Amino acid sequence: MGEQPAFIGAKVVEKYLDFATLIPLLERALIHFSSGSEGGVVQPIRTIVPVAKYNGFLGVMPAYSKWDDALTTKVVTFYENKTSSEIPSHQATVLLFEPSNGTLKAVIDGKVITDKRTAAVSAIATKLLKPLHTEILCILGSGAQAQSHYQVFIQQFSFKEVRVWSRTREKAEQFAKTVAGDVHVCSTPQEAVTGADVIITVTMATQPVLFGDWVKPGAHINAIGACRPDWRELDDVLMESCVLYVDSKEAAAKESGDIVISKASIFAEIGEVLKGTKPAMTDKTTVFKSVGMAVEDTVSAKLVYDSWLAENK
Numbered sequence: 001m002g003e004q005p006a007f008i009g010a011k012v013v014e015k016y017l018d019f020a021t022l023i024p025l026l027e028r029a030l031i032h033f034s035s036g037s038e039g040g041v042v043q044p045i046r047t048i049v050p051v052a053k054y055n056g057f058l059g060v061m062p063a064y065s066k067w068d069d070a071l072t073t074k075v076v077t078f079y080e081n082k083t084s085s086e087i088p089s090h091q092a093t094v095l096l097f098e099p100s101n102g103t104l105k106a107v108i109d110g111k112v113i114t115d116k117r118t119a120a121v122s123a124i125a126t127k128l129l130k131p132l133h134t135e136i137l138c139i140l141g142s143g144a145q146a147q148s149h150y151q152v153f154i155q156q157f158s159f160k161e162v163r164v165w166s167r168t169r170e171k172a173e174q175f176a177k178t179v180a181g182d183v184h185v186c187s188t189p190q191e192a193v194t195g196a197d198v199i200i201t202v203t204m205a206t207q208p209v210l211f212g213d214w215v216k217p218g219a220h221i222n223a224i225g226a227c228r229p230d231w232r233e234l235d236d237v238l239m240e241s242c243v244l245y246v247d248s249k250e251a252a253a254k255e256s257g258d259i260v261i262s263k264a265s266i267f268a269e270i271g272e273v274l275k276g277t278k279p280a281m282t283d284k285t286t287v288f289k290s291v292g293m294a295v296e297d298t299v300s301a302k303l304v305y306d307s308w309l310a311e312n313k
Protein backbone atom coordinates (compact mmCIF):
# COMPACT_ATOMS: atom_id res chain seq x y z
CA MET A 1 0.00 0.00 0.00
CA GLY A 2 1.40 3.41 -0.98
CA GLU A 3 1.11 6.73 0.80
CA GLN A 4 -2.30 7.97 1.92
CA PRO A 5 -3.74 10.84 -0.14
CA ALA A 6 -3.54 14.33 1.34
CA PHE A 7 -6.78 15.80 2.69
CA ILE A 8 -6.92 19.53 2.04
CA GLY A 9 -9.82 21.38 3.66
CA ALA A 10 -11.62 24.61 2.83
CA LYS A 11 -9.47 26.91 5.01
CA VAL A 12 -6.25 25.73 3.37
CA VAL A 13 -7.78 26.03 -0.11
CA GLU A 14 -8.85 29.59 0.78
CA LYS A 15 -5.28 30.40 1.80
CA TYR A 16 -3.67 29.24 -1.46
CA LEU A 17 -6.32 30.27 -4.00
CA ASP A 18 -5.74 33.98 -4.49
CA PHE A 19 -7.32 35.58 -7.52
CA ALA A 20 -4.13 37.23 -8.77
CA THR A 21 -2.43 33.82 -9.13
CA LEU A 22 -5.54 31.99 -10.28
CA ILE A 23 -6.61 34.33 -13.10
CA PRO A 24 -3.59 33.78 -15.42
CA LEU A 25 -3.83 29.99 -14.88
CA LEU A 26 -7.50 30.04 -15.80
CA GLU A 27 -6.86 32.22 -18.85
CA ARG A 28 -4.32 29.69 -20.08
CA ALA A 29 -6.73 26.80 -19.38
CA LEU A 30 -9.55 28.53 -21.30
CA ILE A 31 -7.22 29.01 -24.28
CA HIS A 32 -6.14 25.36 -24.17
CA PHE A 33 -9.76 24.21 -23.87
CA SER A 34 -10.76 26.22 -26.95
CA SER A 35 -7.79 24.95 -28.99
CA GLY A 36 -9.18 21.46 -29.67
CA SER A 37 -6.79 18.51 -29.52
CA GLU A 38 -3.78 20.86 -29.80
CA GLY A 39 -4.70 22.38 -26.44
CA GLY A 40 -4.46 18.98 -24.74
CA VAL A 41 -7.57 19.36 -22.58
CA VAL A 42 -9.71 16.24 -22.28
CA GLN A 43 -13.02 17.19 -20.74
CA PRO A 44 -16.18 15.24 -21.46
CA ILE A 45 -19.55 16.86 -20.79
CA ARG A 46 -20.32 16.35 -17.12
CA THR A 47 -22.60 13.58 -15.95
CA ILE A 48 -25.57 14.76 -13.92
CA VAL A 49 -27.61 12.48 -11.69
CA PRO A 50 -30.93 14.06 -10.66
CA VAL A 51 -32.02 13.23 -7.10
CA ALA A 52 -35.63 14.11 -7.89
CA LYS A 53 -37.05 13.13 -4.51
CA TYR A 54 -35.08 15.98 -2.90
CA ASN A 55 -34.82 18.46 -5.82
CA GLY A 56 -31.11 17.79 -5.94
CA PHE A 57 -28.41 16.95 -8.48
CA LEU A 58 -25.04 15.23 -8.36
CA GLY A 59 -22.54 16.18 -11.05
CA VAL A 60 -19.30 14.40 -11.95
CA MET A 61 -16.76 16.59 -13.74
CA PRO A 62 -13.52 14.91 -14.87
CA ALA A 63 -10.70 16.56 -16.84
CA TYR A 64 -7.08 16.09 -17.85
CA SER A 65 -4.88 19.00 -18.87
CA LYS A 66 -1.79 17.89 -20.78
CA TRP A 67 -0.15 21.30 -20.44
CA ASP A 68 -0.50 21.22 -16.64
CA ASP A 69 -0.11 17.44 -16.53
CA ALA A 70 -2.99 17.41 -14.07
CA LEU A 71 -5.82 14.90 -13.76
CA THR A 72 -8.87 15.54 -11.56
CA THR A 73 -12.50 14.88 -11.13
CA LYS A 74 -14.85 17.09 -9.19
CA VAL A 75 -17.98 15.69 -7.60
CA VAL A 76 -20.48 18.47 -6.99
CA THR A 77 -23.97 18.41 -5.52
CA PHE A 78 -26.51 21.19 -5.85
CA TYR A 79 -29.94 21.33 -4.28
CA GLU A 80 -32.72 23.64 -5.40
CA ASN A 81 -34.47 24.01 -2.07
CA LYS A 82 -32.11 24.39 0.81
CA THR A 83 -33.43 22.52 3.84
CA SER A 84 -31.07 24.25 6.27
CA SER A 85 -29.24 27.57 6.25
CA GLU A 86 -26.19 25.70 7.63
CA ILE A 87 -25.83 23.49 4.55
CA PRO A 88 -24.80 25.31 1.36
CA SER A 89 -26.88 24.67 -1.76
CA HIS A 90 -23.66 23.65 -3.57
CA GLN A 91 -21.05 21.29 -2.09
CA ALA A 92 -18.07 19.77 -3.86
CA THR A 93 -14.92 17.68 -3.56
CA VAL A 94 -12.04 17.52 -6.04
CA LEU A 95 -9.98 14.34 -6.37
CA LEU A 96 -6.47 14.94 -7.74
CA PHE A 97 -4.67 11.97 -9.32
CA GLU A 98 -1.07 11.30 -10.32
CA PRO A 99 -1.51 11.25 -14.12
CA SER A 100 1.40 8.86 -14.78
CA ASN A 101 -0.03 5.96 -12.76
CA GLY A 102 -3.54 6.88 -11.56
CA THR A 103 -2.72 7.10 -7.84
CA LEU A 104 -5.00 9.37 -5.83
CA LYS A 105 -2.78 12.18 -4.51
CA ALA A 106 -5.28 14.46 -2.78
CA VAL A 107 -8.88 14.94 -1.72
CA ILE A 108 -9.49 18.68 -1.83
CA ASP A 109 -12.45 20.77 -0.69
CA GLY A 110 -14.21 21.79 -3.88
CA LYS A 111 -16.62 24.39 -2.56
CA VAL A 112 -14.09 27.20 -2.30
CA ILE A 113 -12.59 26.14 -5.64
CA THR A 114 -16.03 26.28 -7.29
CA ASP A 115 -16.87 29.68 -5.80
CA LYS A 116 -13.53 31.26 -6.68
CA ARG A 117 -12.80 29.81 -10.11
CA THR A 118 -16.32 30.65 -11.34
CA ALA A 119 -15.97 34.26 -10.21
CA ALA A 120 -12.44 34.50 -11.62
CA VAL A 121 -13.65 33.30 -15.05
CA SER A 122 -16.43 35.93 -14.98
CA ALA A 123 -13.78 38.56 -14.25
CA ILE A 124 -11.73 37.31 -17.22
CA ALA A 125 -14.80 37.53 -19.50
CA THR A 126 -15.62 41.00 -18.21
CA LYS A 127 -12.09 42.28 -18.85
CA LEU A 128 -12.44 41.14 -22.46
CA LEU A 129 -16.04 42.24 -23.07
CA LYS A 130 -16.55 45.21 -20.79
CA PRO A 131 -18.06 48.39 -22.18
CA LEU A 132 -16.03 51.61 -22.41
CA HIS A 133 -17.55 52.95 -19.20
CA THR A 134 -17.76 50.60 -16.24
CA GLU A 135 -19.20 52.73 -13.48
CA ILE A 136 -22.10 50.66 -12.16
CA LEU A 137 -21.92 46.99 -11.19
CA CYS A 138 -25.17 45.14 -10.47
CA ILE A 139 -25.39 41.75 -8.76
CA LEU A 140 -28.66 39.77 -8.79
CA GLY A 141 -28.51 37.16 -6.00
CA SER A 142 -26.76 37.27 -2.64
CA GLY A 143 -25.40 33.74 -2.02
CA ALA A 144 -21.95 32.17 -2.23
CA GLN A 145 -21.32 33.11 -5.87
CA ALA A 146 -22.46 36.68 -5.21
CA GLN A 147 -19.79 36.88 -2.46
CA SER A 148 -16.95 35.48 -4.58
CA HIS A 149 -17.94 37.58 -7.60
CA TYR A 150 -18.05 40.71 -5.45
CA GLN A 151 -14.56 39.96 -4.09
CA VAL A 152 -12.89 39.47 -7.46
CA PHE A 153 -14.75 42.31 -9.20
CA ILE A 154 -13.79 44.79 -6.49
CA GLN A 155 -10.20 43.64 -6.74
CA GLN A 156 -9.96 43.69 -10.55
CA PHE A 157 -12.11 46.74 -11.49
CA SER A 158 -12.95 50.14 -10.06
CA PHE A 159 -16.72 50.61 -10.12
CA LYS A 160 -18.18 53.82 -8.72
CA GLU A 161 -21.34 52.09 -7.54
CA VAL A 162 -22.23 48.49 -6.65
CA ARG A 163 -25.87 47.43 -6.42
CA VAL A 164 -27.36 44.19 -5.15
CA TRP A 165 -30.83 42.71 -5.38
CA SER A 166 -32.00 39.48 -3.77
CA ARG A 167 -35.42 37.85 -3.44
CA THR A 168 -35.55 38.74 0.22
CA ARG A 169 -34.40 42.25 1.09
CA GLU A 170 -33.03 40.94 4.38
CA LYS A 171 -30.55 38.68 2.54
CA ALA A 172 -29.44 41.54 0.29
CA GLU A 173 -28.91 43.74 3.37
CA GLN A 174 -26.95 40.96 5.05
CA PHE A 175 -24.78 40.71 1.92
CA ALA A 176 -24.17 44.47 1.93
CA LYS A 177 -23.13 44.32 5.59
CA THR A 178 -20.68 41.43 5.19
CA VAL A 179 -18.71 42.77 2.21
CA ALA A 180 -15.89 45.27 2.53
CA GLY A 181 -17.17 48.28 0.51
CA ASP A 182 -20.38 50.24 -0.02
CA VAL A 183 -23.23 48.33 -1.65
CA HIS A 184 -26.59 49.84 -2.55
CA VAL A 185 -29.45 47.44 -1.76
CA CYS A 186 -32.24 47.58 -4.37
CA SER A 187 -35.87 46.63 -3.84
CA THR A 188 -36.47 45.22 -7.32
CA PRO A 189 -34.24 43.60 -9.94
CA GLN A 190 -35.30 46.29 -12.42
CA GLU A 191 -34.11 49.05 -10.09
CA ALA A 192 -30.76 47.26 -9.69
CA VAL A 193 -30.27 46.67 -13.41
CA THR A 194 -31.37 50.04 -14.82
CA GLY A 195 -28.30 51.94 -16.05
CA ALA A 196 -25.83 49.24 -14.93
CA ASP A 197 -22.74 48.71 -17.10
CA VAL A 198 -21.89 45.23 -15.83
CA ILE A 199 -24.54 42.81 -14.52
CA ILE A 200 -23.93 39.50 -12.76
CA THR A 201 -26.76 36.99 -12.33
CA VAL A 202 -25.93 34.48 -9.59
CA THR A 203 -29.29 33.01 -8.63
CA MET A 204 -30.90 29.59 -8.41
CA ALA A 205 -33.82 30.95 -10.46
CA THR A 206 -35.64 28.62 -12.83
CA GLN A 207 -37.55 31.47 -14.53
CA PRO A 208 -36.01 34.70 -15.92
CA VAL A 209 -34.93 37.31 -13.37
CA LEU A 210 -33.20 39.58 -15.91
CA PHE A 211 -35.17 41.09 -18.80
CA GLY A 212 -33.66 42.54 -21.96
CA ASP A 213 -35.93 45.59 -21.85
CA TRP A 214 -34.25 46.71 -18.60
CA VAL A 215 -30.67 46.36 -19.84
CA LYS A 216 -28.67 49.42 -20.93
CA PRO A 217 -27.55 48.91 -24.57
CA GLY A 218 -23.87 47.97 -24.61
CA ALA A 219 -23.87 46.50 -21.09
CA HIS A 220 -22.01 43.28 -20.32
CA ILE A 221 -23.77 40.46 -18.46
CA ASN A 222 -22.19 37.48 -16.71
CA ALA A 223 -24.94 34.85 -16.42
CA ILE A 224 -23.81 32.23 -13.92
CA GLY A 225 -26.98 30.33 -12.90
CA ALA A 226 -29.47 28.36 -15.08
CA CYS A 227 -27.23 25.32 -15.41
CA ARG A 228 -30.14 22.98 -16.19
CA PRO A 229 -31.82 22.76 -19.63
CA ASP A 230 -35.18 23.85 -18.17
CA TRP A 231 -33.84 26.66 -15.93
CA ARG A 232 -33.68 30.32 -16.97
CA GLU A 233 -32.14 33.51 -15.61
CA LEU A 234 -32.33 35.65 -18.77
CA ASP A 235 -35.39 36.26 -20.95
CA ASP A 236 -35.70 35.70 -24.71
CA VAL A 237 -35.44 39.42 -25.53
CA LEU A 238 -31.98 39.58 -23.98
CA MET A 239 -30.85 36.22 -25.38
CA GLU A 240 -31.94 37.19 -28.90
CA SER A 241 -30.48 40.71 -28.88
CA CYS A 242 -27.08 40.07 -27.26
CA VAL A 243 -23.80 38.80 -28.64
CA LEU A 244 -23.48 35.50 -26.81
CA TYR A 245 -20.20 34.18 -25.41
CA VAL A 246 -19.86 30.94 -23.43
CA ASP A 247 -17.19 28.89 -21.63
CA SER A 248 -17.91 25.67 -23.58
CA LYS A 249 -20.16 25.73 -26.68
CA GLU A 250 -20.89 22.02 -26.34
CA ALA A 251 -21.83 22.19 -22.66
CA ALA A 252 -23.70 25.51 -22.74
CA ALA A 253 -25.87 24.42 -25.68
CA LYS A 254 -26.80 21.24 -23.83
CA GLU A 255 -27.03 22.35 -20.21
CA SER A 256 -28.44 25.87 -19.95
CA GLY A 257 -32.12 26.65 -20.46
CA ASP A 258 -31.09 30.21 -21.32
CA ILE A 259 -29.70 28.78 -24.56
CA VAL A 260 -31.71 25.55 -24.99
CA ILE A 261 -35.11 27.24 -24.63
CA SER A 262 -34.34 30.58 -26.32
CA LYS A 263 -32.42 28.81 -29.14
CA ALA A 264 -30.02 31.78 -29.16
CA SER A 265 -26.92 31.26 -31.26
CA ILE A 266 -23.52 31.22 -29.62
CA PHE A 267 -20.97 33.65 -31.06
CA ALA A 268 -17.79 32.39 -29.39
CA GLU A 269 -16.10 30.69 -26.48
CA ILE A 270 -14.25 33.02 -24.16
CA GLY A 271 -11.09 30.97 -24.84
CA GLU A 272 -11.37 31.92 -28.54
CA VAL A 273 -11.46 35.61 -27.61
CA LEU A 274 -8.41 35.14 -25.36
CA LYS A 275 -6.62 33.42 -28.27
CA GLY A 276 -7.57 36.22 -30.64
CA THR A 277 -9.46 34.00 -33.09
CA LYS A 278 -12.84 35.61 -32.27
CA PRO A 279 -13.44 39.32 -31.59
CA ALA A 280 -14.68 40.96 -28.39
CA MET A 281 -17.76 42.93 -29.50
CA THR A 282 -17.46 45.58 -26.79
CA ASP A 283 -19.78 48.07 -28.52
CA LYS A 284 -22.66 45.56 -28.35
CA THR A 285 -24.66 44.15 -25.44
CA THR A 286 -22.73 41.02 -24.52
CA VAL A 287 -23.66 38.01 -22.42
CA PHE A 288 -21.11 35.58 -21.02
CA LYS A 289 -23.14 32.43 -20.27
CA SER A 290 -21.08 30.33 -17.85
CA VAL A 291 -21.97 26.74 -17.00
CA GLY A 292 -18.66 25.87 -15.33
CA MET A 293 -15.86 23.66 -16.67
CA ALA A 294 -13.94 20.78 -15.10
CA VAL A 295 -10.59 22.06 -16.39
CA GLU A 296 -11.10 25.19 -14.27
CA ASP A 297 -11.25 22.90 -11.24
CA THR A 298 -8.19 20.97 -12.47
CA VAL A 299 -5.88 23.99 -12.63
CA SER A 300 -7.26 25.37 -9.35
CA ALA A 301 -6.74 22.05 -7.55
CA LYS A 302 -3.20 21.75 -8.92
CA LEU A 303 -2.38 25.24 -7.68
CA VAL A 304 -3.71 24.36 -4.21
CA TYR A 305 -1.88 21.00 -4.10
CA ASP A 306 1.45 22.37 -5.33
CA SER A 307 1.29 25.25 -2.82
CA TRP A 308 0.34 22.86 -0.01
CA LEU A 309 3.15 20.44 -0.95
CA ALA A 310 5.73 23.22 -1.00
CA GLU A 311 4.88 23.97 2.65
CA ASN A 312 4.42 20.39 3.82
CA LYS A 313 7.35 18.48 2.27
Ligand SMILES: NC(=O)C1=CN([C@@H]2O[C@H](COP(=O)(O)OP(=O)(O)OC[C@H]3O[C@@H](n4cnc5c(N)ncnc54)[C@H](O)[C@@H]3O)[C@@H](O)[C@H]2O)C=CC1
Nearest residue numbers: 089118141142143144145202203204205224225290291292
Ligand atom coordinates in the same frame (compact mmCIF):
# COMPACT_ATOMS: atom_id res chain seq x y z
N1 LIG B 1 -21.33 28.63 -13.95
C1 LIG B 1 -20.68 28.02 -12.98
O1 LIG B 1 -19.53 27.64 -13.11
C2 LIG B 1 -21.36 27.81 -11.67
C3 LIG B 1 -22.66 28.21 -11.51
N2 LIG B 1 -23.27 28.08 -10.32
C4 LIG B 1 -24.65 28.56 -10.24
O2 LIG B 1 -24.67 29.87 -9.69
C5 LIG B 1 -25.92 30.09 -9.02
C6 LIG B 1 -25.65 30.62 -7.62
O3 LIG B 1 -24.95 29.65 -6.86
P1 LIG B 1 -24.62 29.90 -5.31
O4 LIG B 1 -24.36 31.33 -5.08
O5 LIG B 1 -23.59 28.89 -4.93
O6 LIG B 1 -25.99 29.50 -4.63
P2 LIG B 1 -26.59 30.06 -3.25
O7 LIG B 1 -27.62 29.07 -2.82
O8 LIG B 1 -25.50 30.38 -2.31
O9 LIG B 1 -27.29 31.42 -3.67
C7 LIG B 1 -28.40 31.39 -4.54
C8 LIG B 1 -29.02 32.77 -4.64
O10 LIG B 1 -30.12 32.67 -5.56
C9 LIG B 1 -31.30 33.19 -4.94
N3 LIG B 1 -32.45 32.49 -5.49
C10 LIG B 1 -32.84 31.21 -5.28
N4 LIG B 1 -33.94 30.94 -6.00
C11 LIG B 1 -34.25 32.07 -6.67
C12 LIG B 1 -35.28 32.43 -7.57
N5 LIG B 1 -36.22 31.54 -7.92
N6 LIG B 1 -35.29 33.68 -8.08
C13 LIG B 1 -34.35 34.58 -7.73
N7 LIG B 1 -33.33 34.30 -6.87
C14 LIG B 1 -33.30 33.06 -6.36
C15 LIG B 1 -31.10 32.96 -3.45
O11 LIG B 1 -31.92 33.82 -2.70
C16 LIG B 1 -29.59 33.28 -3.33
O12 LIG B 1 -29.41 34.67 -3.26
C17 LIG B 1 -26.63 28.75 -9.05
O13 LIG B 1 -27.55 28.72 -10.11
C18 LIG B 1 -25.52 27.76 -9.32
O14 LIG B 1 -25.93 26.54 -9.86
C19 LIG B 1 -22.64 27.59 -9.22
C20 LIG B 1 -21.34 27.14 -9.34
C21 LIG B 1 -20.61 27.21 -10.57
Ligand SMILES: O=C([O-])C1=[NH+]CCC1
Nearest residue numbers: 076114227291292293
Ligand atom coordinates in the same frame (compact mmCIF):
# COMPACT_ATOMS: atom_id res chain seq x y z
O1 LIG C 1 -19.29 24.09 -12.58
C1 LIG C 1 -19.84 23.74 -11.52
O2 LIG C 1 -19.27 23.23 -10.56
C2 LIG C 1 -21.30 23.94 -11.44
N1 LIG C 1 -21.99 24.55 -12.37
C3 LIG C 1 -23.36 24.63 -12.04
C4 LIG C 1 -23.51 23.93 -10.76
C5 LIG C 1 -22.13 23.52 -10.34
